[in-house]
Amino acid sequence: xxxxxxxxxxxxxxxxxxxxxxxxxxxxxxxxxxxxxxxxxxxxxxxxxxxxxxxxxxxxxxxxxxxxxxxxxxxxxxxxxxxxxxxxxxxxxxxxxxxxxxxxxxxxxxxxxxxxxxxxxxxxxxxxxxxxxxxxxxxxxxxxxxxxxxxxxxxxxxxxxxxxxxxxxxxxxxxxxxxxxxxxxxxxxxxxxxxxxxxxxxxxxxxxxxxxxxxxxxxxxxxxxxxxxxxxxxxxxxxxxxxxxx
Amino acid sequence: xxxxxxxxxxxxxxxxxxxxxxxxxxxxxxxxxxxxxxxxxxxxxxxxxxxxxxxxxxxxxxxxxxxxxxxxxxxxxxxxxxxxxxxxxxxxxxxxxxxxxxxxxxxxxxxxxxxxxxxxxxxxxxxxxxxxxxxxxxxxxxxxxxxxxxxxxxxxxxxxxxxxxxxxxxxxxxxxxxxxxxxxxxxxxxxxxxxxxxxxxxxxxxxxxxxxxxxxxxxxxxxxxxxxxxxxxxxxxxxxxxxxxx
Numbered sequence: 001x002x003x004x005x006x007x008x009x010x011x012x013x014x015x016x017x018x019x020x021x022x023x024x025x026x027x028x029x030x031x032x033x034x035x036x037x038x039x040x041x042x043x044x045x046x047x048x049x050x051x052x053x054x055x056x057x058x059x060x061x062x063x064x065x066x067x068x069x070x071x072x073x074x075x076x077x078x079x080x081x082x083x084x085x086x087x088x089x090x091x092x093x094x095x096x097x098x099x100x101x102x103x104x105x106x107x108x109x110x111x112x113x114x115x116x117x118x119x120x121x122x123x124x125x126x127x128x129x130x131x132x133x134x135x136x137x138x139x140x141x142x143x144x145x146x147x148x149x150x151x152x153x154x155x156x157x158x159x160x161x162x163x164x165x166x167x168x169x170x171x172x173x174x175x176x177x178x179x180x181x182x183x184x185x186x187x188x189x190x191x192x193x194x195x196x197x198x199x200x201x202x203x204x205x206x207x208x209x210x211x212x213x214x215x216x217x218x219x220x221x222x223x224x225x226x227x228x229x230x231x232x233x234x235x236x237x238x239x240x241x242x243x244x245x246x
Numbered sequence: 247x248x249x250x251x252x253x254x255x256x257x258x259x260x261x262x263x264x265x266x267x268x269x270x271x272x273x274x275x276x277x278x279x280x281x282x283x284x285x286x287x288x289x290x291x292x293x294x295x296x297x298x299x300x301x302x303x304x305x306x307x308x309x310x311x312x313x314x315x316x317x318x319x320x321x322x323x324x325x326x327x328x329x330x331x332x333x334x335x336x337x338x339x340x341x342x343x344x345x346x347x348x349x350x351x352x353x354x355x356x357x358x359x360x361x362x363x364x365x366x367x368x369x370x371x372x373x374x375x376x377x378x379x380x381x382x383x384x385x386x387x388x389x390x391x392x393x394x395x396x397x398x399x400x401x402x403x404x405x406x407x408x409x410x411x412x413x414x415x416x417x418x419x420x421x422x423x424x425x426x427x428x429x430x431x432x433x434x435x436x437x438x439x440x441x442x443x444x445x446x447x448x449x450x451x452x453x454x455x456x457x458x459x460x461x462x463x464x465x466x467x468x469x470x471x472x473x474x475x476x477x478x479x480x481x482x483x484x485x486x487x488x489x490x491x492x
Contacts, residue, residue, distance in 0.1 A: 047472065048448070048452065057332060062334060062335045063327060063333075063334065063335050063338065065335065066323060066327065066335035066338050066339060067323050067324060067327045069323075070319050070320040070322075070323035070324070071320050071323075071324075073316050073319065073320065074316040074317050074319065074320035076316075077312060077313050077315075077316035077317075078313060078316070078317075078391075081309060081312065081313045081388075086303060088308060088309065089308045089309050089311065089312035092309065092312050093312060121452075123448065123449045129454075142327075145324075150396045150397075151396075202294070202369065203369050206294065206367075226293065242488055
């Protein structure tokens, strides 16, 4: 009986030590003491490592990732909105997508050490998943939001993710010009490409233009804007998406 | 001199009455007393009605729309996350996009009376803009967020927009099946369509599948999922986007 109790106590202490280490890791990453540790455990659990609960439900970080993605987008949107009071929404959207994208989040996830705590099962497709750490990072944002509320989560995003790991000046200078991307692609692929203004609405001083992209004389996309250049950029961006040109 | 002062005073009073009426409209719509009225004035100002300020900058609701869109997405994401604890992220994403989309927001914008206060210039493309009121609604969300903070903005979204105007049961029952949408389209257009599983990764009990959609034997899109059905749905959804099929 005593040896049985001793074994139970040993297992319990071992589990406790493990939890403490995990809580410390989370505190190191987020800068905040976690309250509901289960949320964070879920955040670092990839689908491939999901275990069934008593109800037969397999829980992984995918739902938290969905939530965290939305919170992250909102916090970065507000940050850029306030940082650049004279930039238009096209600029803000573009800069946000350069910060928050699969590749950059995956890199960042590794950088902040998620690769040390994310659980996955290589045999179940876990290690072939390209954005394992980016997804876990979004899930972590979701966990912090649920555990500590919006303000604390925003603080985590801004002071632990954005400010230390992104050089905004560099991001902005690395200017993406969709029209030139498209033209380069067309030259490489020996395709004929045209940009045509197909519609103009409004008075002389404030017209809205609609541009169309034609590849091999086939209309691919249209875009609108309050200048010909903006309309062409919008159309070119869509064409790049549709034809999956990067 | 006296008549000049009287005129000034008259103009001042008129402007004051106008501001009061506007503040009341905003309070009626949001359920909250506005503090910084300029934010709301900006929110209801379409690009076509934008005036130049002293610095020569033309301000309209586009930046606020960008911010509001992100906040709205986050609040709806959280609402659905908590409302449906056993639904996966695919379900949550789908339901959110049925609530927050151009068409539904535009309708909602009109319903809550934004058509009475949005400023636009028909001569400058204002009335040709399809989502005038939906954009203004997103901008209004942005304004409430900046004026009153996250909690108040969430309250506005949930109690004034979501709960009174959306029937979640109806939205969920109106099940969108992208594969069947695509098959219907193909039949109508007499196109040959195929769904092929092109990749399987993982162990027997937990495989990740990649499905491909072929239209007239031309690969159009791929999608992945932890079941063949999910992978096909993901691929079908992408194909619908690429070919602009609704």
